[in-house]
Structures are given as structure tokens and as C-alpha cells.
Amino acid sequence: MKSPICEMFDIEFPMLAFSHCRDVVAAVSKAGGMGVLGAVGHSPEQLEIDLKWIDEHCDGKPYGVDVLIPNKYEGKGQGLTNDDYRKMIPEAHRNFRADILEQHDVDGSVLRSLDDSEGIENSSSAALGRGLKSDYAKRVLEVAFAHPTKLIANALGVPPDWMLQMGKDNNVKVAALVGKKEHAIKQVEAGVDLLVVSGTEGGGHCGSVSTMVLVPEVRRAIKPYGNTPILAAGGIATGEQMAGIMTMGADGVWCASVFLPTLEAETSENIKEKLVSASSSDTVRSKSRTGKHSRQLSSPWTDAWESKDAPEPLPMPLQTMVSEPALSIVKDKAAIGHEGAKKLETYWVGQGIGLVNESITAGQTVQKFKEEFIEAYENINNLFD
């Protein structure tokens, strides 16, 4: 294909896959697309291990790394420690999370008080809190640039100047995720090389506008600024959708949810089972996980946060410090077959999961996209004879 994305990264098929799983990243790159490793939870040491592994397993094909440096979060730039943040969490939030677990026979007693929850709050949320800080993100990026990374992507705001400069200095493209036309304009003004235009259907953090509206809207809005390539994201789980959105102005796609049930993915067996049986209505867009809107698989955990008795979610990163410790207990219990925990377990996922009803490999997923894309193209072509 002759998409600007194929030219930019020297790939066969303009499909990028965001994944926290290095196996998925390598498999997608080998299949002719390009994998992008989500590194928000990675320490520099862990990233070094994963990128070395990818280098050894991707047959020299290109790959990218994704970080998360939000423009806005509670206490940004104030030098707050994890303990300072912990003291800002109200008792009502600690008790509410423990109550949800206990309503499903999962012991949540360590989650109730400031003192009791110290261990679990430090271990399960510190990684994320750390990853948000820009000096830490810089160290992570230095590791990425020491490998043949071809793309650095940033979510939740305009990449800081130093990141754009690091990209230029290392001849690595810098992409930004956007969920709004206004954000897209700010990003092209700042000089990003590539936009990931992500609609409300997508898993993880998302805005409120659908992919089908947002992609052509952004394409028109950035026209005066040049030809910055666009990857469409959010709800895209088939090659027909990819063909459709590329007729609306996208130069390729960026997918995450469709890879979550793949055989290589990091998701647990319980989550994989829930994902392949989920319909497009089984997700919820809520602030309850991180304090910013993100789309997740509905479960009794997410239902409880939507109920009228739920406390108002706290701003990022405080809400993450509320939810992650509880969800890590749930995950561990679900892994050993606890029925209540299996019901509670959730994962970030988008509405496109309703179109995925089997677990195949990541490479097969890319192949399936290619075949569906060609079929969609031929169907449209047949309208003209």
C-alpha cells in the first residue's frame, strides 16, 4: 500500500497496534503492521529488558514506544511525594472500594485505612504515579532511543518540547493521541509528526466524539497546517472499518482492543473469556479508574462506581491510587479462581470488542484485517460497474 504511514515507517500495511505486551508488538511488526509498546508502567530497567527482547524477536521490523505525560494532573510540578498524595485520599473512597470487594466475598480490609493500605498503595500505584513525572519519562525515553525505536507516542496532551526535540535529534517520529479537533490543532502547531485521532469508542482514555465524526473533522481542521498524517483509532476491530475510515481521511489505523483477546496478550484467561463474549454495549466510559474519562469493560466494580451512592471520582492520579490497589487484589484472586473476583475483574477496552469473538494470534489478526480490507475495497468497487 502507498499510504504515507507505510512510507514513514517502511511497513507493508498501515496498521499500528498499541499493546502493553511485547509479544503482540513483535508479532504485529512481523506481520507487516507496526507494534507500539505501552510503557507507562515500565521502569527504565524493565523497558530495557522488553525492548531488547523485541529487538531479538521482530526480525528487524520497526516498532514504537508509547508514554503518558499528561498536561494536567493534581499536584503537577509541586514535588508531592507518594505519601503526600496518599494523605489526600478521603476515607469515604477507601471504604467504598473495600465495600465493593467485600460485597463479592473478596477481603478488602487492607484497603480501608491510611495506615493499613500503605503497602498496597505504594506497590500498585507508585509505578503509575512515577511514570507520569516528566523527569522519569525522560529516563524511559532515553532507553527507548538507545534501541531502533521508530516512533514515540504520547497521550493526554501536547508532548513537551524536550520530547519533540529528542525525537528530532534521534530521527524518531513523534505522535500524539487526540480526542478533540482543538487538541489536534494544538498538536500540529507544536510540530508532532503524526496524529492518532481517537474516538470515544476506544479503550482506555477517550473523549466524547465518535471516530466516524472526529477523523474527517480533524482532517479538515488541520489542512491549513500541512499534511500531518492521521491514524484513526477507537472502535476499529475489522479491516472493513479500516477501509471505511481511510476513505474518510485517515492514512492508517491504530488499534488496541482487538489485540487484547489474542493468544499472546497479557490479559488473564478470565478477561480473555469476558472479552470474546462481550458485546459493544458491555463497556463504560467513566472517571472511576484514573480520574479522567476512560473506557473499560463493565463489571460489578464499574457498576458500583456509576451508582448513586458512589463518591465522586478524584482527579488523576488520586483516583488511580484508589482503584489500582483494589483491582490488583481482584486480579490476584481471580487468577486463583475466586468467583466474586472473576465477576469484579475489568480491563480497559473499547466498543469494538463486540466485533471480536475468538482468540487468535496477533499475526492472524493483522492478516484478517488485510483480507477484510481487500474485501471491503472490492465491495465498493463493485458498486461502479
Ligand SMILES: Cc1cc2nc3c(=O)[nH]c(=O)nc-3n(C[C@H](O)[C@H](O)[C@H](O)COP(=O)(O)O)c2cc1C
Ligand atoms: C488496555 C488499554 C490500555 C491503554 N493504555 C494506553 C496508554 O497507556 N497510553 C496510550 O497512549 N493509550 C492507551 N490506550 C489507548 C489506545 O492507545 C488506543 O487509543 C485505543 O485503545 C484505540 O481504540 P480501540 O481500543 O478501540 O482499538 C489503551 C487502550 C487499552 C485498550
